[in-house]
Amino acid sequence: MLIGxxxxxxxxxxxxxxxRAVVATLVGDIDAEPVDAGPLALARYAEPAAMLLVQLAYAHGFGTRIGLSLLHEKAASVPHDTRA
Structure with a gap:
C-alpha cells in the first residue's frame, strides 16, 4: 500500500x-513493507500501534490513507533476542 x-x-x-515468511510475501504483494517482528508473544506490542492508527484515521480526521513506516539502519548481522 503506497501512501505518498x-x-x-x-x-x-x-x-x-x-x-511469517509466507505472510511477509503477501504483505509485499500489496506494496506494503513487511516488518518481521518475531514471535507471536510480541504481537501484543504491535496491536497498540494499529489502535493508534485507527484513532488518528477516524477520530482525528487523518482519513484512511494512513500507515506506519519503520526506519532503521540495516546491519550485516543483528542478533534476534526472543526472550521478551
Missing part, C-alpha cells in the same frame, strides 16, 4: 518462521 509514494510498514508476528 512510500510503502506502509506491516508488522508480522508468529511462532512459525516459515509462516
Amino acid at each position: 509514494g512510500n510503502r506502509a510498514g506491516v508488522f508480522v508476528c508468529g511462532d512459525d518462521s516459515d509462516a
